[in-house]
Amino acid sequence: MTAPIVFSAPGRVNLIGEHTDYNLGFALPIALPQRTVVTFSPDAGTELTVSSAHHGDPVRIALHTNPGDVSGWASYVAGVVWSLRQRGFAVPGGAMTITSDVPVGSGLSSSAALECAVLGAVLDAAGLSVPRIEQARIAQRAENEYVGAPTGLLDQLAALCGEPGKAVLIDFVEPTVRPVLFAPENAGIALLLIDSQTRHQHVGGEYADRRASCERAAAALGVTSLRDITDAADLVAVTDPVDAQRARHVVTENSRVLAFVDAVERGDYPSAGRLFASSQVSMRDDFQITTEQIDLIADTAVEVGALGARMTGGGFGGCVIALVPEDRVEAVGAAVRDRAHIAGHAEPVVTRTHAAGGAGSN
Numbered sequence: 001m002t003a004p005i006v007f008s009a010p011g012r013v014n015l016i017g018e019h020t021d022y023n024l025g026f027a028l029p030i031a032l033p034q035r036t037v038v039t040f041s042p043d044a045g046t047e048l049t050v051s052s053a054h055h056g057d058p059v060r061i062a063l064h065t066n067p068g069d070v071s072g073w074a075s076y077v078a079g080v081v082w083s084l085r086q087r088g089f090a091v092p093g094g095a096m097t098i099t100s101d102v103p104v105g106s107g108l109s110s111s112a113a114l115e116c117a118v119l120g121a122v123l124d125a126a127g128l129s130v131p132r133i134e135q136a137r138i139a140q141r142a143e144n145e146y147v148g149a150p151t152g153l154l155d156q157l158a159a160l161c162g163e164p165g166k167a168v169l170i171d172f173v174e175p176t177v178r179p180v181l182f183a184p185e186n187a188g189i190a191l192l193l194i195d196s197q198t199r200h201q202h203v204g205g206e207y208a209d210r211r212a213s214c215e216r217a218a219a220a221l222g223v224t225s226l227r228d229i230t231d232a233a234d235l236v237a238v239t240d241p242v243d244a245q246r247a248r249h250v251v252t253e254n255s256r257v258l259a260f261v262d263a264v265e266r267g268d269y270p271s272a273g274r275l276f277a278s279s280q281v282s283m284r285d286d287f288q289i290t291t292e293q294i295d296l297i298a299d300t301a302v303e304v305g306a307l308g309a310r311m312t313g314g315g316f317g318g319c320v321i322a323l324v325p326e327d328r329v330e331a332v333g334a335a336v337r338d339r340a341h342i343a344g345h346a347e348p349v350v351t352r353t354h355a356a357g358g359a360g361s362n
Contacts, residue, residue, distance in 0.1 A: 080142045214243075309323075
């Protein structure tokens with residue numbers, strides 16, 4: 001009997017560069033240690049039977065599935081099947097079991113981890129070799145057109161291209177990826193991941209609204225995307241004040257990504273922390289995707305000693321990341337939990353994290 005295929009893909013933290021992906025800008029994610037694992041036993045049938053450790057009964061997915069056939073968590077699996085077939089690849093049937101320790105709705109891209117793990121398992125089963133950037137496009141199409149979430153390519157590229165001890169600098173024009181050494185522990189700095197315990201969903205209208213706003217701003221400026229604008233002063237031609245604010249976030253965030261890369265490559269974590277802080281302000285005031293709870297966590301972390309803190313992910317909940325000197329880690333964690341309790345919020349979960357490896361067979 002042939003052994004099942006086991007393939008996994010990680011969640012991700014975006015260090016900096018929020019909502020820049022679909023604007024063809026820059027972003028700098030890392031792959032996380034937390035992973036989604038797919039165990040796949042292929043057969044010659046015409047459907048997949050998919051089971052998840054976190055959900056109820058198995059879901060049957062026809063290999064000729066189309067958007068609208070499957071909903072809920074299994075739609076991400078079905079979307080990968082559909083997207084592969086749209087690219088002309090044969091997809092085997094079989095039984096698939098999914099386990100994961102990537103939290104859902106925390107802004108750590110559990111969806112891309114699932115898509116990329118399923119994709120890798122199916123490609124292995126079919127004996128197909130597909131370049132990582134093309135894999136990212138296949139997974140993104142599954143999320144965009146089958147699931148209905150208008151996300152960019154950041155999450156899939158992070159899951160597929162992450163390396164231990166390195167961030168991934170993504171230029172979304174081509175796209176291209178470049179590894180960037182990210183080892184704050186060498187400078188006595190911890191990367192804290194602070195889960196607010198507030199969940200979000202990209203399928204909601206707020207994400208799509210931000211994307212449409214950016215597209216309107218680009219049209220008003222006569223450019224293909226906001227990547228073509230490098231000076232926020234040029235945004236004066238955007239007459240809608242909300243669109244102008246949101247465009248300003250994207251333009252300034254692109255600059256912050258490149259400055260952050262320069263800072264961490266020089267080991268200058270105080271400067272990196274200041275860029276975290278300015279990114280947080282931009283997301284709060286210009287792009288308006290943070291929440292009162294997220295702002296409280298980020299502000300508290302900095303007050304107690306973090307070099308900088310910012311929300312990570314698409315917004316409206318999820319996680320905050322903070323660069324914290326080793327001797328302030330316990331104090332930051334305690335203060336964040338205490339302030340959240342006083343404000344009546346759920347108790348945040350505070351953990352250390354680091355850059356881990358990307359998708360691969362187990």
